[in-house]
Amino acid sequence: MGRTSDARAKILSAARSLIELRGYSALGVAEICKAAGVPKGSFYYFFESKEALALAVIDEHWTGQRNTWERILNGGDAPLDRLRRLFEETEAGQLAGQESCGSVSGCLFGNLTLEMSNQTESVRARLQEIFEAQVAMVDSVIAEALERQEVSVSDTREAARSVVAQLEGQVLFAKLYNNTRRLGSLWPNCLALLGVRTADQVTAGA
Amino acid sequence: MGRTSDARAKILSAARSLIELRGYSALGVAEICKAAGVPKGSFYYFFESKEALALAVIDEHWTGQRNTWERILNGGDAPLDRLRRLFEETEAGQLAGQESCGSVSGCLFGNLTLEMSNQTESVRARLQEIFEAQVAMVDSVIAEALERQEVSVSDTREAARSVVAQLEGQVLFAKLYNNTRRLGSLWPNCLALLGVRTADQVTAGA
Numbered sequence: 001m002g003r004t005s006d007a008r009a010k011i012l013s014a015a016r017s018l019i020e021l022r023g024y025s026a027l028g029v030a031e032i033c034k035a036a037g038v039p040k041g042s043f044y045y046f047f048e049s050k051e052a053l054a055l056a057v058i059d060e061h062w063t064g065q066r067n068t069w070e071r072i073l074n075g076g077d078a079p080l081d082r083l084r085r086l087f088e089e090t091e092a093g094q095l096a097g098q099e100s101c102g103s104v105s106g107c108l109f110g111n112l113t114l115e116m117s118n119q120t121e122s123v124r125a126r127l128q129e130i131f132e133a134q135v136a137m138v139d140s141v142i143a144e145a146l147e148r149q150e151v152s153v154s155d156t157r158e159a160a161r162s163v164v165a166q167l168e169g170q171v172l173f174a175k176l177y178n179n180t181r182r183l184g185s186l187w188p189n190c191l192a193l194l195g196v197r198t199a200d201q202v203t204a205g206a
Numbered sequence: 207m208g209r210t211s212d213a214r215a216k217i218l219s220a221a222r223s224l225i226e227l228r229g230y231s232a233l234g235v236a237e238i239c240k241a242a243g244v245p246k247g248s249f250y251y252f253f254e255s256k257e258a259l260a261l262a263v264i265d266e267h268w269t270g271q272r273n274t275w276e277r278i279l280n281g282g283d284a285p286l287d288r289l290r291r292l293f294e295e296t297e298a299g300q301l302a303g304q305e306s307c308g309s310v311s312g313c314l315f316g317n318l319t320l321e322m323s324n325q326t327e328s329v330r331a332r333l334q335e336i337f338e339a340q341v342a343m344v345d346s347v348i349a350e351a352l353e354r355q356e357v358s359v360s361d362t363r364e365a366a367r368s369v370v371a372q373l374e375g376q377v378l379f380a381k382l383y384n385n386t387r388r389l390g391s392l393w394p395n396c397l398a399l400l401g402v403r404t405a406d407q408v409t410a411g412a
Contacts, residue, residue, distance in 0.1 A: 023321050025232030088334045103324045113382045114317045115229050118309045127382055161379070161388075162395045168378050169371030176319045176333060182367075190400050 010036040016057050024054055024113050038162040054116070055126055061108050062130050071136050079145040080196075083138070083163075087186035090154045090167065095180045106175035110168045135160045142194065150194030163195050214252045216242040217333045223262050226311040230260055230396050259323070261332055268336050279343050285375050286402075289344070289369075291390035296373065301386045311343035312381035315372045348400065358401030368399050 014036035018027050029050055033040045039114040072086050098104045105111075109130055117124040139160035145151045153159040166189050174182040220242035224233050235256055238327050239246045253259040264275040304310045311317075315336055323330040345366035351357045359365040373396050 022325060023229065023231050025229050061274065064332075064405055074334060076222060096398070105324065106320060110378060111320045113311060113326075114320045117229060117382050124382065124384075131382060158391060162372070162391055162398075165375030165379055165395075167369070167375070169375030170368075170371070172316060172319055172374050172378075173337070173367070173371055174357050176323050176330065177336060178324075178330075185368055189371075192368075192401060193395060195398060 006044050007036075009036045009042060010038055011046060011053070012060055014054060016061065017101075019054075020108065021101075021110070024050075024112060025115060025119075030068060051092075051122060052119055054112070054120070054123055058112065058123070058126055058130070066133065069134065069137055075140050078150075079141045079148065080139055080150055080191075081169055083145075084187050087167070087183065087190065090171070090186070091135075091180050092173055094171065094183065098178070098180060102131070104175045104178050104180055105166060107171045110171060123201040131164065134164050138163050145194070150196070153193075159194055162163055163190050166190065166193060209297070212381050213244045213248050216244055217249060217252060217259070218262060218266055221259055221312075222267065223307075225263060225318070226314060227307075230318060230348055231321060231325075232287055257326055257328060260318070260326070260329055264315070264329070264336070265317065272339065273358065275340065275343055280349050284356075285347045286356055286397075288350075288396075289396055290393050292344075293389065294398065296377070296392070297389040300377065300380055300389065304384070304386060310381045310384050310386055313374060313377045337370065340403075341370050344369050351400070356402070359399075365400060366380060372396065372399060373407050 009168065011032060015027070015032050018035060020033060027050070029043050032042055032053070035045050043053075068087065068089065072089060073082050074086075077084055077085070094104050094106075109127055112123060113131075119126060130141050135157065135199075139157050142151060142153065142159050143155045146153065146156060151159075167186060170183055170186055170189075174180050217238060221233070221238050224238060224241060228408055233256070237244055238259070240251050249259075253262065255352055257301075266276060274295065275292065278295060279288050281288055281291075283291070300310050300312075318329060319333050319337075323333060337377050341363065345363050347358065347361045348365050348369075352359065352362060373392060374396075376389055380386050
């Protein structure tokens with residue numbers, strides 16, 4: 001029992017690394033099993049298809065990331081401080097990934113959205129659920145900030161979607177330039193999207 | 207001569223469609239030639255490798271898109287009107303693509319950034335050049351708007367990068383949800399990122 005669980009975990013971990021490195025489409029089951037060090041026969045004991053594996057990789061990654069997001073966004077700090085910490089931890093996470101594998105791997109969900117959503121409806125649906133959950137978490141923090149009159153938006157859900165879109169867009173640039181410093185603009189951009197005028201902006205416009 | 211140029215154009219066009227549909231990594235030269243209706247032998251007459259083909263597809267797409275962006279962004283309208291038109295035409299272009307092939311294909315450059323930039327340095331370098339060119343075009347429009355005191359930003363280049371990042375992020379969502387209406391938020395978000403207070407925001411914050 002311990003052994004079979006091990007094999008499943010090894011397959012998941014190898015698939016995750018290979019998908020981050022080279023995307024999903026180009027991967028073969030044989031290659032994944034080789035990287036995981038498990039016999040190819042055992043793959044289909046755990047996963048009925050490569051698509052089922054992709055969904056399992058997505059779910060496992062989301063379980064970890066959702067815990068992180070909840071820890072940060074449901075914390076006791078002021079709402080805007082929590083949002084800022086989300087961006088800081090995102091940047092730190094991408095930097096840690098770069099230090100361990102040599103390149104910024106970006107957002108697994110963003111990568112798979114662009115690669116797979118038009119090919120595999122089950123993956124599209126799962127990724128939609130995940131992004132909806134992310135947007136909902138950011139939304140409730142923005143709603144708290146709005147109640148405290150710290151932001152100025154007309155539709156908190158729409159604002160949350162824009163904040164997450166900006167995050168995905170800047171992570172794309174971080175991957176393109178293999179440079180996590182690009183993510184430093186997430187916080188000022190978030191403030192701008194939430195209608196918070198900073199001293200900087202006011203001065204620059206004068 | 208006419209014939210050989212035809213074959214090259216057919217390969218490029220088939221490769222472009224297949225890459226939009228299924229990404230680059232999973233494609234084989236044989237499949238591209240079959241879709242293009244040209245013998246496989248002729249592929250290597252025009253392209254020394256699949257990578258060379260990817261670069262040619264990127265270049266051809268950029269030639270067309272750069273013309274569109276220049277037409278819009280160097281036009282005679284007020285700077286902010288030009289930016290708004292860029293988003294409107296982006297939305298219209300994605301909608302036209304969806305109507306012709308059934309799904310929102312997203313941004314070819316964004317798709318290839320997430321799929322290929324960590325695998326193929328020549329593609330990463332080309333995509334960096336293209337995004338730098340896009341950011342430079344948007345930057346000069348923002349600089350004009352700043353001179354007219356219509357926006358309020360401290361660093362026009364950084365602001366342009368954020369506008370393009372927001373564009374990529376929202377196009378990602380449009381692809382994920384197969385829905386181009388997501389792109390309707392590009393314009394209000396651009397205004398927010400440029401520090402332009404709209405009546406809507408001021409009211410919502412009150």
